[in-house]
Amino acid sequence: MESFLQRINCFLFIFEPAELTSLFDLVFETSRSVPKRLRSEVCLVLALGVQINDEANEDRMIMWYENGRRYLDDEDWRMELWVMRAMVLICLYHAGDRRGTSRHYLGS
Numbered sequence: 001m002e003s004f005l006q007r008i009n010c011f012l013f014i015f016e017p018a019e020l021t022s023l024f025d026l027v028f029e030t031s032r033s034v035p036k037r038l039r040s041e042v043c044l045v046l047a048l049g050v051q052i053n054d055e056a057n058e059d060r061m062i063m064w065y066e067n068g069r070r071y072l073d074d075e076d077w078r079m080e081l082w083v084m085r086a087m088v089l090i091c092l093y094h095a096g097d098r099r100g101t102s103r104h105y106l107g108s
Contacts, residue, residue, distance in 0.1 A: 004049035008092065014085055020045065036071040037082050043068030044089040051093065065093055 001024055005017050015023075027034050027042045047064035050057060068089075077083050 001045060001049055003053045004045045007052045008048055012088075012092075014088060015045070035075075037075045037086075040068045040071035040075070040086060041082065041089070043071060044086060044093065048089060048092055 001020065005015075005020065009015055009017065009020075023038060024042055024045075026032075027039055043064045047061050047068060050061040050064060068086075072086055
């Protein structure tokens with residue numbers, strides 16, 4: 001999460017850092033039921049954080065991305081802020097190696 005905040009969120013503001021920290025704590029440090037859309041956002045942020053890290057672990061990056069997409073697939077995609085934010089996260093994930101896919105999500 002810190003890699004994401006320091007290397008991506010600092011120039012492309014997607015999350016308020018305190019909000020993302022609270023979201024992370026809610027998803028991983030509580031036993032309460034958390035909506036899948038929130039889990040999706042956290043997983044996609046972690047995938048980007050691993051991807052941008054100098055010591056990137058490809059298996060871990062793919063795992064977080066796939067989990068984020070799975071949680072997203074279970075949600076109703078209305079045109080709300082969280083959907084747009086998820087599309088930007090997916091766009092950024094694909095920007096380096098799959099530009100066409102990245103443009104598709106950005107256009108959504």
